[in-house]
Amino acid sequence: MSNNLLIERTGARATVTLNRPDVRNAFDDALIGALTEAFTALGADEAVRVIVLAANGKAFCAGADLTWMRRMADYTHAENLADATALATMLRTIHECPKPVIARVQGDVFAGGMGLVAACDIAASVDTARFCLSEVKLGLIPATIAPYVIAAMGARAAQRFFLTAEVFSAQTAAQIGFVHELSTADELDARITHFTNALLSASPAALTAAKHLLREVGGRPISDALVADTAERIADIRASAEGREGVQSFLNKQKPSWL
Template structure:
């Protein structure tokens, strides 16, 4: 695909997807949504890629929806609005369900739909100077499409406050409520993201993929007989897998596993 709103690079098993509309603070429109959906679907299928970083060019990470796109939506019919919202929902799901681990590299302010992008990632690192805001209520809207991911990331209590008040909050607060995993100075952002990526690439690609699924499917489940059986089956299957056997054998033989060669 000839990407117009993103730049994508692949090197050393890492793909970097960069929002590239700095003139509008990386606000997204229908083209950006389509390009992100295609990019994450394709990278998820690419055997060369073992991890993905979602980054942005310019001072802001993402300001949410593009104003010109919002103006167009004001004239949409109900059916057109619904179809448009579904495109955004499918884009967020493509990031969330991507079989490769995704790290959000938040180098600046992150508002509204931009918070949905970050929440759909597996790991989020933000600079200490970044601000966050779920600003939809100020415009008479609600953060509906991004809510499944944002509520998972920050929790119900924090979501209840920030969905309702549309207050701007700091990276420190985003870290306190669990929305981002770490905050660092701007000069340390690259190093911290690289450290996390290195950890991801050291691990078994299959184990990382299955661990991502495990968290998603076990969270909030009651500790029932069915859950015990499910988790026992998962570990039994991965023990018998090629990488499971290789990992244990390489540990016993005190050598690197073959996925590091």
């Protein structure tokens, strides 16, 4: 793994850290590939139960690296499409990772960095961070990150911030639901530990199933097919090994194996 992306394991928790502080953790094609590889591997690792996405330096992520953007300026349409597809694949890999992912936002989040935060399941931010979807000021649009950002902040807020490219505060980010919780810089790690411990207390299989539930049920109209689908899901997990163990442990006032 490149020095631009660090991976640390502490028990069942893995921390993936963006390590390009000199360019505000902006990503290029190499970092995008490294992130895709890291989340694919950690998602498949049975020893890992929670992943934290963090960053070193003052900014969490400033979006696209300027050197990379200069190279892209001369790309053909086919080259641009391949480049954008790699970014879209990386975001989807994080979003669909079978393990819960927590964004540890210690600084500013701009442009493509917004997609990284939105692709995570939980986002905790320092109260001094700034956020911005700046693409239209460059003649661009936040296309590949749009599905995740719109889902995270809601369509109405996205209408404003996609079009105005305003910089907004951490307080606003929390109000619109883009981040779940704010803290001071000194308290941020304690909040990350709080979320990590909550996730580690849950059944690993249930967490994966809950992530599938969120992706596949959210936004669908309530119909006979949806009702049947949700009934099938709960029946399946009740009959699963961890489902049976969890219920029996609760009834018998015992700890399940994942604790």
